[in-house]
Amino acid sequence: MMLKNFKKKFIGDKAFYAMVLGITVPIIIQNGITNFVNLLDNIMVGQLGTEQMSGVSIVNQLIFVYNLCIFGGLSGAGIFTSQYYGQKDDEGIRHTFRYKLWMAVILTAGAIALFMLIGDSLINLYLSGSSDGGDLAATLSYGRTYLNIMLFGLPAFMMLQVYASTLRECGETVVPMKAGMAAVLVNLVFNYFLIYGKFGFPKLGVAGAAIATVMSRYVEAFIVIWWTHKHTEKNSYIIGMYRTLKVPLSVTKKIFIKGTPLLLNEALWSSGMAMLSQCYSVRGLNVVAGLNIANTVNNLFSVVFLALGNAVAIIVGQLLGAGKMKEARDTDNKLLVFAVAASTGIAFIMLVLSPYFPLLYNTSDAVRTQATKILIAQAIFMPQAAFLNATYFTLRAGGKTVITFFFDCAFVWLVSIPVVFLLSRFTGMPAHFIYACGQIAEWGKCVLGFILVKKGVWIQNIVKDS
Numbered sequence: 055m056m057l058k059n060f061k062k063k064f065i066g067d068k069a070f071y072a073m074v075l076g077i078t079v080p081i082i083i084q085n086g087i088t089n090f091v092n093l094l095d096n097i098m099v100g101q102l103g104t105e106q107m108s109g110v111s112i113v114n115q116l117i118f119v120y121n122l123c124i125f126g127g128l129s130g131a132g133i134f135t136s137q138y139y140g141q142k143d144d145e146g147i148r149h150t151f152r153y154k155l156w157m158a159v160i161l162t163a164g165a166i167a168l169f170m171l172i173g174d175s176l177i178n179l180y181l182s183g184s185s186d187g188g189d190l191a192a193t194l195s196y197g198r199t200y201l202n203i204m205l206f207g208l209p210a211f212m213m214l215q216v217y218a219s220t221l222r223e224c225g226e227t228v229v230p231m232k233a234g235m236a237a238v239l240v241n242l243v244f245n246y247f248l249i250y251g252k253f254g255f256p257k258l259g260v261a262g263a264a265i266a267t268v269m270s271r272y273v274e275a276f277i278v279i280w281w282t283h284k285h286t287e288k289n290s291y292i293i294g295m296y297r298t299l300k301v302p303l304s305v306t307k308k309i310f311i312k313g314t315p316l317l318l319n320e321a322l323w324s325s326g327m328a329m330l331s332q333c334y335s336v337r338g339l340n341v342v343a344g345l346n347i348a349n350t351v352n353n354l355f356s357v358v359f360l361a362l363g364n365a366v367a368i369i370v371g372q373l374l375g376a377g378k379m380k381e382a383r384d385t386d387n388k389l390l391v392f393a394v395a396a397s398t399g400i401a402f403i404m405l406v407l408s409p410y411f412p413l414l415y416n417t418s419d420a421v422r423t424q425a426t427k428i429l430i431a432q433a434i435f436m437p438q439a440a441f442l443n444a445t446y447f448t449l450r451a452g453g454k455t456v457i458t459f460f461f462d463c464a465f466v467w468l469v470s471i472p473v474v475f476l477l478s479r480f481t482g483m484p485a486h487f488i489y490a491c492g493q494i495a496e497w498g499k500c501v502l503g504f505i506l507v508k509k510g511v512w513i514q515n516i517v518k519d520s
Contacts (some may be wrong), residue, residue, distance in 0.1 A: 064390075064391040070388060077364075079361075082357050084234035085361060089353045092353065092354075097414050100416055101313070103417075104339065106196050108193050108196075108197075108343050109200060110197065110263065112181075118324055119324040121324075122324035124212060126316045127158065128157060128215055130317065131151075133453055134305075134308070135224065135450070136368060137372070138375065139223060139225070140375030144290050146305075146344070147220070148291050150220070155299070156301070168202060180335040190346070199261050205269065207271040218230040222364065230278075231277060232277070233277035236406075241267055243266075244265070244269055248265055315456050316455050319463045321463075326470070333471070333479075334478060344486070347412055347422075347429075355400050356436070362396065362444060382451075390445070394444075401434070404432070420478060431486045435490070438493065441503070450456070452513055
């Protein structure tokens with residue numbers, strides 16, 4: 055009887071998983087291909103040397119903060135988009151789209167100005183440890199070159215996210231996937247041409263890697279924008295989208311109140327991740343390089359549980375918008391269990407393969423050893439990360455953005471960073487043990503997330519007229 059009740063509450067039928075996979079598989083394919091190509095990019099740059107690979111990885115960590123600020127800035131409006139779509143309200147979707155556009159422009163302009171003014175200082179934060187036989191000045195120079203070119207790609211990334219996020223929130227995940235596949239193909243091909251100077255192209259090293267990435271950003275953005283405007287029968291909300299850029303004050307206020315905690319959360323969380331990387335960097339260039347390899351591989355294996363988090367936001371958000379509260383809770387329970395179960399299987403595969411990925415890099419044995427040990431630690435804690443990710447998106451789907459703020463980034467800054475900061479600077483503990491301690495510190499967050507989801511504080515329709 056207990057097993058039967060468990061299955062009824064936490065296990066879906068074939069139709070349920072077909073629906074979930076219909077949403078998640080395109081996202082998994084897109085992000086999987088993107089992260090696989092990122093891995094190949096990383097290996098290509100790694101063939102140039104440890105300094106080149108480290109310089110590029112540091113800049114990518116900084117741009118990651120910008121990327122997540124865009125994600126957070128658009129997510130508040132995205133909650134409303136999903137629920138407006140559930141109500142078949144095109145005008146509501148237009149309002150959220152325009153809000154996203156304004157938010158993206160402001161964030162991108164600010165990021166470009168910041169990187170242009172203090173880019174070198176930000177890179178130097180990661181070069182405060184020992185050189186471990188590497189050249190810190192060369193690492194800074196390669197990082198600066200890469201950053202200056204990558205800035206040209208930010209406007210394309212901005213527009214891509216505005217359009218692609220709206221498509222996904224309205225249930226269209228295949229087109230962003232196809233655009234992503236085209237982009238990674240462009241990135242991969244021109245990386246090979248421009249990094250190594252093949253087929254008559256100049257040999258540009260890290261500059262070539264940056265140029266290829268910028269090209270791919272514009273290709274991806276063009277495809278998504280073109281398709282959206284071409285297929286107005288599917289995207290009726292896009293008709294008259296640019297007739298005005300005004301957003302009603304009442305809508306702006308609602309989105310701002312719900313969205314600001316998400317923006318602050320993503321900004322503080324991503325800067326917290328950057329801070330954690332900086333803590334590890336005091337252990338030297340070997341750890342910086344090893345962590346770069348491990349994170350690149352880990353990103354590839356994490357696409358499954360990250361896509362399932364998106365599925366939670368989309369499916370549960372639409373059910374809440376349609377007023378189907380009981381179905382939303384039931385669906386969320388099944389999605390949470392599915393996310394953890396799937397990530398456990400993926401984590402086992404990653405654990406088995408972890409010693410082999412670092413062998414693909416042209417670097418020292420010390421760096422490879424560091425990377426392998428960190429990869430093993432990341433694999434062990436992947437199911438935990440999957441649970442926390444699904445919990446976060448559950449709370450966010452119901453508009454509980456203040457709770458998600460404290461649940462996510464406040465925990466990083468108040469617990470994770472102090473633990474890693476103290477252990478990295480005042481103990482001789484190896485980097486992979488420090489990582490494990492940081493993850494163990496999040497057990498309290500797991501308990502809190504379980505309680506909040508079980509109590510159903512997130513079950514509400516935030517677009518329903520009062």
